[in-house]
Amino acid sequence: MHDRVWGGREKVIPARGCLPTPHCVTRLSGVPLYAAYGSNMDPGQMMQRAPHSPMAGTGWLVGWRLTFGGEDLGWEGALATIVEDQDSQVFVVLYDVTDDERNLDRWEGSELGLHSKIRLRVQTLEGSVLSWLYVLDAYEGGLPSARYLGVVADAAEAAGAPADYVEDLRTRPCSGIGPAAAS
Template sequence: MPAYAAYASNLHPETMARKAPHSPLRSTGWLTDWRLTFGGEDRSWEGPIATVVEAPGDQVYVALYDITDSDEERLDAAEGMGIGLFRKIRVRVKTLDGDVVAWTYVLDDYEGGLPTARYLGGLADAAEAGGAPHDYVLALRARPCRSNDV
């Protein structure tokens, strides 16, 4: 069964239970030499959306799920694969049990723009619910953002 590296709003266990109800959580870990950023400002109803980009020295907390074929199709639809919003890439996740090769979604658009406070708060809440370390959650909450008025 392929492993999916969930980040951003997909870190929330309730979100993943809704999007991929037949796929169990395997573990958590880090995308090392990647950073969480935002882009595609004109492609979302609330401004820039989360993605990851390669960035030596940075890391992104992820949850690893064993994804069934049917849940992968559901996730693809939810993440906008059919309209070209995201694309899938293979990544290496550092876990306590060793490295795991997984796939994740990356935005197929330019990086840039500030997320809204509401969106960023939701990402921090998802990270907290997904078991991210306290300092990671605090760093998310401290990121620059704009008012919710888009």
């Protein structure tokens, strides 16, 4: 269902006659696209973190599930990550990250060993495209803070995720005080 590429490069062919819209994936370089599933789904946040990395579209990681982990790492709660799950899919926003990759690595804590990069295929309306993304180097489990979960839900909404996907994020169990907090 999905195709992992753990090394090497694969050329992604751009869609012909395609305008850069959230539903149309374009390639601005030969480097695979970055797939964001957490707070980086927000195009405004990505503009601050990676100003030379335009949004290239949206899609789904089929056979993967959004979850949270690393609650014990000292943050205010668990952080977003993904795990394989045949019956699930995760909404992602694709960015053409070129010159900004090192800056984004620092933002994501890659130098601290918080995340690893993997390559996966994203299903878009234009077909399957190769992407890279960060996954948390920690055990699955724990609750995100209400604040963080709200940031992720707002990011998904800003990127044009389906309303039911955003609602699912807003109603997930979480810790802390706030509108998304668990009862």
